Each structure stands twice: as structure tokens, then as C-alpha cells.
Amino acid sequence: MGHKTRIMYIECKAGGLTGAARIGRVTYSKTGATIYYRGKEFRSLKGAGFKANYYEVETGEEYWISGPRRDGLDALYDTNIAAEVDEDVKDEYWGQIRNRAATSNRRALVLSATTSKKKTKCKG
DSSP: OOOOEEEEEEEEOTTSSSOOEEEEEEEEOTTSSEEEETTEEEEEOTTOSSSOSEEETTTOOEEEEEOOOTTSOOOSSOOSOOOEEOGGGHHHIIIIISOSOGGGGHHHHHHHHHSOOOOOSOOO
């Protein structure tokens, strides 16, 4: 049996209160203490973070990682930057979590394409 995976909201906090965010499938370690996403390894801050709950092991950058909300309001702070949804989870995210057809993602894609690209440390 493989490791547990789950679609999660992943927001980088290295640039301040709001940062680049993605919706994607993460993999948990056997113990559940470590989360893996796109080749990065995240561990819990165990409540020690400021508006963050995980840190990336390699860089120490802080992240907010949580289960995505049905209403799409995942960010801790209001932001006009739409989270990018990974291709491999689009159908499941829009169909099961947001309870809509995948085509309703068009607005989010347009929004993220028109928002000015702020330079942020978090890439990936």
C-alpha cells in the first residue's frame, strides 16, 4: 500500500502575509510528520510559525498548508491572487471539493494571468 495522498492548499509565506499559492496533491510520509510536494519536503512548525504551519526543510521558508475549502477562500488573508490548480488534480478539485465543473476554473486562470507577477522567493 502506498503513502497517503491528499489535495491540499499550499501557500508560500516567504514574501509576507500573502504569497504564491497552489492547489495540488501532496504525499504524506508513513508517520504523517512530513509532507512531500513537487520534490519539496515540508515539516510541521508545531504551532511555532507566524501565520504558517509548515516549513520547507531545504530552505526553511514557511508555508501555510491546509485542506482546500469548498468556497475557495483558502488564503489566511484576503488576496486577489487566485491559487493555481495543478493539472493532475483539476477535475477532482473542481468536481469533488468545489462541487463545480472544471470549466468554472477559467475565471481563476484569467485572474491569475492578469494579476501582476510579484517577485517571490517561492518557486516551484
